[in-house]
Amino acid sequence: MAITIKEIAQKAGVSRGTVDRALNGRGGVSPEVERRILDIANLYGYKPNKLAKALATKANPSKIGLISIENIFFDQVIEGVIRAEEEISDFGVTVCRRMIRGYDAKSQLEAINSMVYQEKVDALAISPVSDRQVIARLAELAAEGFPIVNVNMDVPFSKKLAYVGCDYFKSGRTAAGLMGLITGERAQVGIISGCGNVMGHTQRVEGFMSVVKNEYPDIQVVDIADSYDDEQRSYDAVEAMLRQHPQIDALCFTTGGAGGGLKAAEALRGKRLRIVAFDQTPITERYLMDGLIKAIVCQQPNEQGYQAIRLLFEYLMEGERPASQQVLTELTIKIKQSMESESRGGAR
C-alpha cells in the first residue's frame, strides 16, 4: 500500500492540511517545512489516491475539451474518446467534444477560444491543422500552463503535453516494404497523395520514397498526384495518371478517403494493379475484402483517441506528464484474411 498524506504528516510532524498544500504547491508553506515534506514524499514514493481525490473534489469537477475533424476516419478516434469518457466519468471528469468540417484554420481558432472561454475546459485534445495562427494560439495557451495534447495530427510547439498518433514517416516506409513484398521488388508505382496541408500525408510519401530509393532498385515511382481528399478529384487524378503512364502496375494511396481514385483504378485496370493503401475506413475495407487493395497500413485511431483523453485525465488528476512527448501508436497491417470477422470459434 502506498504512503498517504496522513502518514507523511505524521512523519514530518505537521498536519494533513500542510502536507496537502506543500504537495500541491498551493503556497503558504514555509520553504523549510515544504522541503521536509517533499523529501519524505519522494523517499516513500508518494502517489495521490485518485479515488479519494475525485471524491473530495466532486464539487468542482474537471472538464476536457476535444476538437477534431468531422469524417469517417475521425469517427474511430471519437470512439476511443468515448471509451475513455466512460472510464473517467466515475471520477467526475467530463469531455466536451466539437467536430469541425474540413481542415479549416479559422474554425479551429474559433473552436479553441470557445472551448477555453465559453466551455471553460481544463485541458484540450486537438487535431490541429498546420496553420501559423493555430500553432501560435496553441503555443500561447501551452506556455500559460494549459495542458494540450495533439491527437493524430501534430504541429510543433514546445510546451505541448504530448502528441498522440502514429509515426507517419514509418508508416510510409511500411507501405513501401509491403509493396516490395507483394511485387517481388519489381514495380512501376504511382502514388496518390492526400491533402497538402496535412503534414502526415507528406511524411508518408517521404517514408515510402526512402525505402524505394535505398532498398528496391527495381521499383520506380513513376508519378505522384494529389487527391485533395476529394471524391471526384481523386478519380480524375488516377484516371489521368494511368492514361499518361501505361507502364504503372502498382499504386499507393496515402489517404484512406480516396474512394474515387480506387474506383478509377478498378475501372481502368481491374485487379492487375497491386494496390497498397493507408487507414482502415469503410472505403479501404471494402476494396480490401474485394481484392483490389492487397494490404492496408493502419494506425490505431481508436487507441489514439483513448490515449489522448487518458493522458489529459492523468495529468489533471495526478499532475503527471507523460514519459515522452511523442506517444506513438503502433502501426498494424491488414490484409483480407486478418480483416474477416467470422471466427470458427475455439474452446467453449
Next chain:
Amino acid sequence: MAITIKEIAQKAGVSRGTVDRALNGRGGVSPEVERRILDIANLYGYKPNKLAKALATKANPSKIGLISIENIFFDQVIEGVIRAEEEISDFGVTVCRRMIRGYDAKSQLEAINSMVYQEKVDALAISPVSDRQVIARLAELAAEGFPIVNVNMDVPFSKKLAYVGCDYFKSGRTAAGLMGLITGERAQVGIISGCGNVMGHTQRVEGFMSVVKNEYPDIQVVDIADSYDDEQRSYDAVEAMLRQHPQIDALCFTTGGAGGGLKAAEALRGKRLRIVAFDQTPITERYLMDGLIKAIVCQQPNEQGYQAIRLLFEYLMEGERPASQQVLTELTIKIKQSMESESRGGAR
C-alpha cells in the same frame, strides 16, 4: 448528480446503515422497510458510486491470481498485467503472479490450488494447458462461482468468465493470406508446428490449410512437422524436412519459439525461402529484421494480459460479466519496416 444513500435514508426516514443493508441485500431489514427503500432507490434511479465503494472497502481488498507460462512470449502478457495492476492499485486490488516452467499439467494443478487455498485469491487469470485434470479443476471452481478468465490459451468449460486471446484459426488464415501475397500465390510450403498440447497451434495450422485449400490452387502444403517448442528438435525437424522435400520454397512456423528451426532454414537455404511466422518474440524479431522472415502474424499479448485483469477487476467491483465469453484481441501483421524503432521525428 445521482441520488445517494444518505438522501434515500432521509426520504425513507431511516438510517444510512439500513439503506445500505437493504440495497445490498445483506439481510436484517424488515420487508416493509426494505420495500420502501427499494422503491425510492428505483424511483430516483440510484446508482452506487464506485469510487466511494472502493475507498470504503479498502480495508479488505480483493486479490487476483495469475498463473502463466514462463517464457519470452508470456513476458509480454505479464507486461500488460502489470499495466492493469497499476491502474487498479488505487482501488486496493492486488495481483499475485505465478509463472510456470513449461506446459506441465501437474504444476498448473498445484499452482491453482496454492492460489485458491494459500493465497486465497478472489479471482483467477490462467493460461491453462489442454489437460483433462486441469480443465476439470477449473470447471469445478467456476461452477462454485469462482471467477476465472483464460488468457491467451483456452480450454473448454462452460462457467468461465471469459477467454481473452486471439482467434487462432483466423491467425492461421492470415498467415496463409500473407504467404499468398509474397509468393504470388504459387509455392511449395512446409509447416513447422508448435507444441501438440497447445490448442492454438493446431488451430493455426487448420486456418492456414483452409485458405490454401479454397483460395490458392497453386500453393501446396508439402509437409507438416512438429517442433515441440524445442530448440534442437525444431532444428532437426526443419533440416529433415528440407532434405526430404527439396522442392519446398516457403515455410510457415506456427510458433514464435522455434529459433532452432529458423537457424536450420537459414543454414540450408538462406533467404531464398519465403518464410512467414507467428508472434513477436526476440527470435522472430531478429530474423524479420534480418530479412529471413518476411512477415509475422502477431497477437497482442500485452493487451491480453491487460484485458484479463481488467475483466476480473470489473467483475469483482461491479459484479459485471463481460458482454461476450470470447474477448478476442486483434491480429496485427509486422514486416521489417513496421518493426523498425527509429523515427525520423515529426513536429516538435
Next chain:
DNA sequence: TTGAAAGCGCTAACAC
C-alpha cells in the same frame, strides 16, 4: 504559516 475539522459516498463494526 499552520492546524483542526467537516465533508465526498459508502461499508462495517458495534450498540441498542
Next chain:
DNA sequence: GTGTTAGCGCTTTCAA
C-alpha cells in the same frame, strides 16, 4: 431490526 459511528484519502474552509 435499526441506528450510530468511525473510517477510506483527499480537499477545503475556517481559525489560530
